[in-house]
Amino acid sequence: MERSDAPVVIFIGQPNCGKSTLFNAIAGPKAQTSNFPGTTVKHTHSLVSIEGRLLNVIDLPGTYSLHPADPAEKVALRHLFLEKPDAIINVVDASILGRSLELTLELIEMGLPMVVALNMTDLAEKKGIAIDAAQLETRLGVPVIPTIAAHGRGVKELLEATFRCLAANCRGTRPRWTNDVEKAIERLSEAIPPDFSCVANPRFTAIQMIESGHLFCADFLSDIAPDLKTCLDEVRTELSAKRGLPAYEVLAAERHHLSQKIFEESGRVAHRIRRGWSERLDDVLMHPWLGYPVLILVLLGFFFVIFKVGGPLETLLLKPFANLKLVLDARLDNRLLFHLADGLLQGIGGGVAIVLPYFIPLLFLMALLEDVGYLARAGFLLDTFMHRIGLHGKSVSPFILGFGCNVPAIVATRILESRRDRILTALLIPFIPCSARTTIILALIAFFLGPWWALGFYVFNIMLVAFLGRVLTFFFRTSSPGLILEIPTLKVPALKNVLLKIYVQLKSFVRFAWPLLIGGSIVLGLIQSFHWDAIINTVLSPLVAGALGLPRELGVTLIFGFLRKELSLLMMLQALGVGYRDLLTVITREQMIVFTVFVSFFIPCLSTFAILWKEVGKRIAFLSAALSVSVAIALSVLVRLMI
Amino acid sequence: MTLLQAPQDAPLRIVDIAGGESVRRRLFSLGFNIGDRIALGGQSILRGPVLVRNIDLGVTVAVGRGIAQKIMIEAVDGTV
Secondary structure, three states, X not given: OOHHHOOEEEEEEOOOOOHHHHHHHHHHHHOOOOOOOOOOOOOOOEEEEEOOEEEEXXXXXXXXXXXXXXXXXXXXXXXXXXXXXXXXXXXXXXHHHHHHHHHHHHHHOOOXXXXXXXXXXXXXXXXXXXXXXHHHHHHHOOOEEEOEHHHOEOHHHHHHXXXXXXXXXXOOOOOOOOHHHHHHHXXXXXXXXXXXXXXOOXXXXXXXXXXOOOOOOXXXXXXHOHHHHHHHHHHHHHHHHHHOOOHHHHHHHHHHHHHHHHHHHHEEEOOOOOOOHHHHHHHHHOOOOOHHHHHHHHXXXXXXXXXXXXXXXXXXXXXXXXXXXXXXXXXXXXXXXXXXXXXHHHHHHHHHHHHHHHHHHHHHHHHHHHHHOHHHHHHHHHHHHHHHOOOOHHHHHHHHHHHHOHHHHHHHHHHOOOHHHHHHHHHHHHHOOOHHHHHHHHHHHHHHHOHHHXXXXXXXXXXXXXXXXXXXXXXXXXXXXXXXXXXOOOOOOOHHHHHHHHHHHHHHHHHHHHHHHHHHHHHHHHHHHOOXXXXXXXXXXXXHHHHOOOOHHHHHHHHHHHHOHHHHHHHHHHHHOOOHHHHHHOOOHHHHHXXXXXXXXXOOOHHHHHHHHHHHOHHHHHHHHHHHHHHHHHHHHHHHHHO | OEHHHOOOOOOEEEEEEOOOHHHHHHHHHOOOOXXXXXXXXXXXXOOOXXXXXXXXXXXXXXXXXXXXOOEEEXXXXXXX
């Protein structure tokens, strides 16, 4: 069967319902992507073969309803409407079925073949909730399959049900609204002209129109379909006059009661919701005072583990590359060939031996924190501090991700509802020392000046982010709308899922970064071979030697810092022509600090710049670059004068 | 009375959410509707956010004080 012939099945569910875990259990490492690289970029579908039959499965970001509040939810909706899926797999969290069903009822109105994956049935049982899947199936009119995604339970049944559903075209029982609402929906859907481009069907479109915010197509609806616009206004006014609520709330409230009713009919709450281990642990984790020492311990432990694992690994891996270089030097007489081979070697060596040893433990711990649900708790604890810099607790998780790599951190700003918060967070993230910059801080500051200096650098760095946040809020005066953040139940992470996450992220990192690293190194090899570096160094020498007081040979390394920050370190050694351990023979400790400060801040790396452009726009990307350059120059000069 | 004035851990009922459309929508979609039984969980230091638990649903959200102030509540079972 051709790829395009395979039925398209979309996974959709509310955040934290275990949707991605279930998706991974089905698509496995074959999933080409589960994070969405860009809102405008068409994402790759994952083609899975189940007992000889093919399915084109797509995982969407979680969404609470079909009326998106943040950019991540908008991505989910855009794909749901544009992909025109052949079937939907709606993943619901059995432990909060009453709420999850609200999205289910919205989806049923789309009239597409649908299967409900009743996920986290184990968690529901622990909470004392038993759900009769058969009864739920009768009420919804679509297959309901109990699953425990974390253990891969129910996956096979779910897929079989999906194939059956595709064949039988099971569309579900549309929810029955009260008479006046039903009439309003009917009236509006009949008013939709036949040539009007509907989403799914006229009835679904009518519901969406009534429920959407007041700005929904108001600008053009009166131009393209004036009668429809009049009808919509009338229907809304009538509904809200009758119920004393805005029209969208009339529908939301009805749907809420309907899902409560379905939940009560098909579920049994055996006892009052029990306080389990996770609630008791939460009492400590989110305690007004105890929470903070725990947070500090978690973060310190995080960095400790990364460097305890990364450091020795790096030393171990660097050795063979250094030896190989010696061999090359002795064997290759042709200098051009040597520089090319050396560049290639440095690039591969940098990718394998410097980045990966820190990157892998970091991805592992990050996935762990994310899956346990600690990031949301950190958001709660740090909200009050974030307010001091004009943001709120939801920005905490992109910030923490930024310590790993700024690129996914900027993508993660999509969870922020307001554009102002998003831009502010995206402007601050490039100042967070990512793993590449941490490598430099460790290699230069910690190794040559001692670990306390490195820690001091870190603290200084975080204070700088806070200071910049304060300054930037002067320019973004509108206040932040305030925090509303779900605190998901603490979960024991499934190792398989964590490993899969690492695999997917590592793969995209290797694909994206390695060509840059290797290409950059080869170019530098060429530059040196032809002695172009002298020209670059001369051009940059007023800045490098004049303002910063550094050896002018370092000018060329700054260019490469833009490609990837860790390149600066490699290039520094190459440019100065010394081994790592002999670095202090050519530059002083003070110069080392100035260099580290400058390299850390002077520009977001190419990948960060590209993702900023893609996520928040060209203007912000350039603004970020300008901000970084000015901050870096000001700080480095200041540091030079102070020490 | 607003959620901020309520005692911790006592069962409460949401009477109204006095916020704008986006706040109301967000709270509804997270499972906090008018008439739902909730309880005020922990509070963070320095006038930080508060935790609100939907008793029947078992969902907890952290909301900033500004938003908590807009959640109007009444006592359930005369416990307050």
